[in-house]
Amino acid sequence: MENHGADSRCCGAGGGVRSAHPEISDKVASERLKEAKETGADVLCTACPFCRLNLESDTVEVLDITELMERALRGRHGNE
Numbered sequence: 001m002e003n004h005g006a007d008s009r010c011c012g013a014g015g016g017v018r019s020a021h022p023e024i025s026d027k028v029a030s031e032r033l034k035e036a037k038e039t040g041a042d043v044l045c046t047a048c049p050f051c052r053l054n055l056e057s058d059t060v061e062v063l064d065i066t067e068l069m070e071r072a073l074r075g076r077h078g079n080e
Helices: 015-022 022-038 051-055 064-076
Strands: 043-046 059-062
Touching: 015 022, 015 051, 043 064, 051 059, 059 064
Parallel strands: 043 059
Antiparallel strands: none
């Protein structure tokens, strides 16, 4: 994604923004999802529970890092 690592941006839900300002939260999340879609990714991975909920999308699957690890381990061991 264009903004990643040290330059990563918030999903818009943290710090109570989602509760206090849902319209701002939705706009920020839309921008973040747009960045993800531009990479061609099918999956967006996060370690933040706010991101996991705020970035839910019909076009990009959003997973917690533990969910991604589980899939990787299942694939490695042939347990589908």
